[in-house]
Amino acid sequence: MAEEKLRTKPMTMIQALRSAMDIMLERDDDIVVFGEDVGYFGGVFRCTEGLQAKYGVSRVFDTPISESGIVAAAIGMGAYGLRPVVEIQFADYFYPAADQIYSEAARLRYRSAGGFTAPLTIRMPCGGGIFGGQTHSQSPEALFTHCAGLRTVMPSNPYDAKGLLISSIECDDPVIFLEPKRLYNGPFDGHHDQPVVPWSKHPLGNVPEGYYHVPLDSASLYREGKDLTVLTYGTMVYVAEVAARDAGIEADIIDLRCLWPLDLDTITASVRKTGRCVVLHEATRTSGFGAELAALVQEHCFYHLEAPIERITGWDTPYPHSHEWAYFPGPKRVAEAFKRAFREA
Amino acid sequence: MTQTPLEFYVPEPSGRPGQATDFSYLRLQPAGEARRPPIDTVPYDTRDLAMGLIRVLDDQGQAVGPWAEVLPDDEVLRKGMLAMIKTRILDARMVIAQRQKKTSFYMQSLGEEAICIGQSLAMLPGDMHFPSYRQQGLLVVRDYPLFDMMCQIFSNDKDPLKGRQLPVLYSVPEKDFFTLSGNLGTQMPQAVGWAMASAIKGDTRISAAWVGDGATAESDYQTALLFAHVYRAPVILNVINNQWAISTFQGVAGGEGITLAARGIGSGVASLRVDGNDFLAVYAVSRWAADRARNNYGPTLIEWVSYRAGPHSTSDDPSKYRPADDWSRYPLGDPIARLKQYMILRGIWSEDEHQATQKACEAEVVAAQKKAEAHGTLATGRTSSVATMFEDVFKEMPAHLRHQRQELGV
Numbered sequence: 001m002a003e004e005k006l007r008t009k010p011m012t013m014i015q016a017l018r019s020a021m022d023i024m025l026e027r028d029d030d031i032v033v034f035g036e037d038v039g040y041f042g043g044v045f046r047c048t049e050g051l052q053a054k055y056g057v058s059r060v061f062d063t064p065i066s067e068s069g070i071v072a073a074a075i076g077m078g079a080y081g082l083r084p085v086v087e088i089q090f091a092d093y094f095y096p097a098a099d100q101i102y103s104e105a106a107r108l109r110y111r112s113a114g115g116f117t118a119p120l121t122i123r124m125p126c127g128g129g130i131f132g133g134q135t136h137s138q139s140p141e142a143l144f145t146h147c148a149g150l151r152t153v154m155p156s157n158p159y160d161a162k163g164l165l166i167s168s169i170e171c172d173d174p175v176i177f178l179e180p181k182r183l184y185n186g187p188f189d190g191h192h193d194q195p196v197v198p199w200s201k202h203p204l205g206n207v208p209e210g211y212y213h214v215p216l217d218s219a220s221l222y223r224e225g226k227d228l229t230v231l232t233y234g235t236m237v238y239v240a241e242v243a244a245r246d247a248g249i250e251a252d253i254i255d256l257r258c259l260w261p262l263d264l265d266t267i268t269a270s271v272r273k274t275g276r277c278v279v280l281h282e283a284t285r286t287s288g289f290g291a292e293l294a295a296l297v298q299e300h301c302f303y304h305l306e307a308p309i310e311r312i313t314g315w316d317t318p319y320p321h322s323h324e325w326a327y328f329p330g331p332k333r334v335a336e337a338f339k340r341a342f343r344e345a
Numbered sequence: 346m347t348q349t350p351l352e353f354y355v356p357e358p359s360g361r362p363g364q365a366t367d368f369s370y371l372r373l374q375p376a377g378e379a380r381r382p383p384i385d386t387v388p389y390d391t392r393d394l395a396m397g398l399i400r401v402l403d404d405q406g407q408a409v410g411p412w413a414e415v416l417p418d419d420e421v422l423r424k425g426m427l428a429m430i431k432t433r434i435l436d437a438r439m440v441i442a443q444r445q446k447k448t449s450f451y452m453q454s455l456g457e458e459a460i461c462i463g464q465s466l467a468m469l470p471g472d473m474h475f476p477s478y479r480q481q482g483l484l485v486v487r488d489y490p491l492f493d494m495m496c497q498i499f500s501n502d503k504d505p506l507k508g509r510q511l512p513v514l515y516s517v518p519e520k521d522f523f524t525l526s527g528n529l530g531t532q533m534p535q536a537v538g539w540a541m542a543s544a545i546k547g548d549t550r551i552s553a554a555w556v557g558d559g560a561t562a563e564s565d566y567q568t569a570l571l572f573a574h575v576y577r578a579p580v581i582l583n584v585i586n587n588q589w590a591i592s593t594f595q596g597v598a599g600g601e602g603i604t605l606a607a608r609g610i611g612s613g614v615a616s617l618r619v620d621g622n623d624f625l626a627v628y629a630v631s632r633w634a635a636d637r638a639r640n641n642y643g644p645t646l647i648e649w650v651s652y653r654a655g656p657h658s659t660s661d662d663p664s665k666y667r668p669a670d671d672w673s674r675y676p677l678g679d680p681i682a683r684l685k686q687y688m689i690l691r692g693i694w695s696e697d698e699h700q701a702t703q704k705a706c707e708a709e710v711v712a713a714q715k716k717a718e719a720h721g722t723l724a725t726g727r728t729s730s731v732a733t734m735f736e737d738v739f740k741e742m743p744a745h746l747r748h749q750r751q752e753l754g755v
Binding site: 032058059063064066068069072073074075076077079080081082096099100103104108109110111112113114115116117148149151171172173217261264 | 473475505523535536537539542546736737739743745
């Protein structure tokens with residue numbers, strides 16, 4: 001693979017995302033980057049730091065605090081022929097833009113029979129683990145996967161973050177790009193009382209400096225095992241890893257990374273092999289994306305299943321502040337689920 | 346201590362069925378009185394124009410005042426008149442077609458034809474229009490085939506939008522006509538984004554957006570004003586105040602005791618209130634706003650004062666909520682009659698020519714309808730292939746949609 005020849009260096013997820021935008025701004029004059037605080041300051045998580053200085057205010061700029069305006073302007077720019085990459089400061093803030101995302105961006109191509117399109121990428125930090133309370137912790141991915149016409153992506157490591165962001169920016173469909181903010185600086189495994197291992201000590205923190213892709217619609221088999229299949233994404237990939245170790249279970253941990261459209265073949269191949277499946281996500285359970293995953297598994301793998309499909313998720317409550325770690329599906333809860341799924345006759 | 350009981354207030358129109366409307370709320374200004382500022386005017390300095398009413402045609406059909414300095418030439422007038430007549434006839438025929446169940450739904454632009462047609466003629470090719478659902482005149486004046494419009498309206502096998510959209514929600518890239526949403530007001534900030542993109546690229550093209558009085562209440566509208574102001578976007582934001590949003594009077598959208606244009610002042614956008622039934626005023630003001638945008642002086646908000654002469658749509662019966670003869674008493678008249686009077690005085694039109702043009706348009710509309718109906722109507726069920734339902738959701742059809750198409754068996 002040509003990508004393997006590229007020089008690599010350790011990057012955090014933030015640096016990897018910045019590198020993707022830097023490379024794309026350099027390669028394509030039609031790419032513009034904007035959102036709240038993303039210009040001069042470089043974003044509250046610093047993902048766009050230095051880009052305005054390098055590419056100028058007409059390519060990288062600040063916007064009013066108006067998520068609907070950010071997305072609407074991006075749609076108009078996309079229709080003009082630009083390729084906007086916008087940031088919603090927290091996924092929890094996307095709701096004012098919901099109409100522009102659901103009714104406009106997602107349907108432009110369809111309703112105009114291909115006459116108008118808006119190739120835009122909407123980046124949003126998501127997920128919990130930072131004591132952000134109910135307005136800085138949500139995982140709203142199911143609200144996007146439910147909408148026809150959107151691609152929903154959630155990388156779990158710097159390598160995928162950069163490769164998927166480049167693929168998303170080049171994609172002619174609108175892409176919702178969810179960034180688990182608890183993973184920005186390291187593969188957080190749910191042990192909140194311990195310091196997080198930095199990305200520089202993780203193989204997936206080693207990122208090519210140049211241009212490469214991670215294909216959309218592709219899942220990654222993060223860890224291989226024979227005992228059961230874990231379907232997960234984002235922060236829960238590392239929680240699953242440590243929980244499997246704690247439970248003494250060899251799990252196929254599938255990092256879906258592209259939630260919709262998704263890589264069904266990787267899922268079914270694994271579940272048919274292990275006969276056991278645990279679905280794991282941070283988001284609330286009812287009508288969550290895990291429900292779709294469980295339905296797909298029973299539809300395609302029913303006769304291979306040895307045990308009921310387990311769903312481990314956030315509780316059906318708003319995301320709490322002081323009770324964050326009781327809400328968050330941490331390693332203990334996940335390990336218990338693994339044991340249940342494994343022991344079931 | 347005695348305290349005053351609080352009173353809840355809900356705006357009401359001055360006229361209801363059986364009770365003639367008092368149109369004094371329109372606060373008309375005599376034709377020719379409103380000043381014409383330089384195109385680099387400071388937005389705040391347009392306060393008088395946002396509260397007043399720019400008119401060029403007086404009641405005698407003469408062009409008067411400073412805005413009459415930008416009169417359209419003979420060719421523009423003839424084109425405008427032809428498009429207005431054709432649009433009105435098209436609308437009348439499509440309303441009948443709906444009653445005959447050839448389509449599910451139609452929306453006519455009766456009484457407000459001058460606004461989009463006049464503005465279209467003041468713009469340049471390549472400028473982008475983000476319409477609402479009553480700007481079919483934009484397509485008619487740009488000679489988009491009536492046949493294609495009707496195939497969309499009839500959802501037949503030649504429907505350019507493959508049966509995906511309600512009738513009249515056109516999308517015509519080749520005529521710089523953006524896909525109509527059906528969700529109200531969403532196209533306003535998109536038009537601003539398009540204009541921002543044009544400025545980012547150092548292009549020369551500008552955009553125009555259209556919304557009704559009712560949908561100015563949407564937050565997207567306020568957002569459009571904000572972004573247009575902040576980035577000095579080269580865009581014209583058109584508000585057609587035709588007094589009625591289905592059954593809701595424009596006072597409920599915030600127009601009572603103030604003009605809709607006045608809201609632009611607080612947003613830092615140059616704002617003008619204009620007689621929308623005055624073709625000459627439409628043309629002159631649109632030229633001013635376009636020149637302003639093209640010269641990097643920023644956006645303009647224009648409130649076009651008009652009257653929705655017909656029902657909101659074929660599903661609506663306005664006699665239930667407003668006086669049945671309201672339009673006949675509307676003080677700013679009929680845009681076609683007023684332009685006709687002016688053109689005859691100018692010596693470039695006649696009663697005979699008017700009649701002949703109407704006849705020719707009737708024939709053209711009838712012929713297009715016959716041709717379109719040969720490809721089916723909603724009543725015949727001859728639609729585009731059902732398999733196309735699964736296309737264009739994404740650029741490439743993903744596996745799950747291929748499977749769902751197979752499941753449907755198409």
